[in-house]
Amino acid sequence: MSATLQTSAPALSDADLLARTVIAVRAAGSALLERFGEVVRYDTREEMMRALAANDDTALDILRPRLTDLRPDAGWVEDELDGGALPPGEWWVVDPAEGNVNHLHALPEWAVTATLVRENQPVLTVVHLPVTGETYTALTGAGAHLDGRPLRVSPTADLGLSIVATSQARPDEDEEVVRRAGSSITAMLLDALVVRTSVPATLHLVNVAAGRTEAFWQFAGARADLLPGALLVLEAGGRISDAEGRPWTPQSDGFLAAAPGVHADAVATLSR
Known part of the structure; x- marks a missing residue:
């Protein structure tokens, strides 16, 4: 009687994890871009909150399963307005529609972000701007990039x-x-x-x-x-x-x- 040897898939490196996070964040950005273009009218705070939540849900329906699949044991920060330290371990800190109110007002300054935090230190991050198509990435110890091009801060000293x-x-x-x-x-x-x-x-x-x-x-x-x-x-x-x-x-x-x-x-x- 033969037996089948079960082996687990090798763990992703942080660099591979970053690359796959980029794919997930861009997909969420594309979904939000399809909803963008017209000013969303609202007359009450409750109507505004429902419109904001609809955008969040559109992106989260893509981000949550994909990022959870990448890091099943990582926690998930539910509220993007939360502050303070996180419990020990890994956590996904995600803003599904950063600048959501701008999206509602047909202003282009909004983004989708996902950051993996490990023991309260950010390890990798992806910031995607769907309107321009730009994707900013950073990996601890490996630099920051815009669509693969290295970034450097200003040399200005005044x-x-x-x-x-x-x-x-x-x-x-x-x-x-x-x-x-x-x-x-x-x-x-x-x-x-x-x-x-x-x-x-x-x-x-x-x-x-x-x-x-x-x-x-x-x-x-x-x-x-x-x-x-x-x-x-x-x-x-x-x-x-x-x-x-x-x-x-x-x-x-x-x-x-x-x-x-x-x-x-x-x-x-x-x-x-």
């Missing part, structure tokens, strides 16, 4: 010659955080060349990683809108800290990503 950016942390933010954000914009208007303010955070962070802008800051915030860009900026040679220049963690109440040459000056401005 905040006065820099384009900087910030983003609203979340709707219905605490009033103290809102006032702090407003004061920081005023300070940066005095010290930087140009200040950009818009959502979502991730699209500002890919610009820092690509060397198009020199710095991005935000107060409060969530894992899903900061972790993807944080890894991209780090792997592109940038610096990540809280707004006072201390090491950043998902529990921090401020976030700063900057080219090394302007990081200290950006900290000084935000600390005034």
Whole structure:
């Protein structure tokens, strides 16, 4: 009587895992792109939330089974607005429609993101911009890339010659955080060349990683809108800290990503 030897498939390397994550994220982006183009009208907060949820569900129906298949034992962060540290192990931190409100308003600044976090450290990330077709990727220790092309942060060393950016942390933010954000914009208007303010955070962070802008800051915030860009900026040679220049963690109440040459000056401005 013969027996069949059962062997398990070899574990994917992180590089292979990144490549397959790209496929899943692009597929979700394509599905959202089919829903994009007309302004979605709503008269109440409840109607808006239903429209946002419909976009999220469209992307998650693709992302969740594919990413779960890639990493069956990884946890799944249910709420993209959650912050703070994650429990031990691996977790998928996914924003199925980063900048979802822009999608509803037929604005092009939105993305699909997926980040694998291992022991509270981002290991790999994919940020796909369906409207432009761009895909940003980063793998710890292997650099950041735009469609396969290496990214490097700006060499600028003068905040006065820099384009900087910030983003609203979340709707219905605490009033103290809102006032702090407003004061920081005023300070940066005095010290930087140009200040950009818009959502979502991730699209500002890919610009820092690509060397198009020199710095991005935000107060409060969530894992899903900061972790993807944080890894991209780090792997592109940038610096990540809280707004006072201390090491950043998902529990921090401020976030700063900057080219090394302007990081200290950006900290000084935000600390005034």
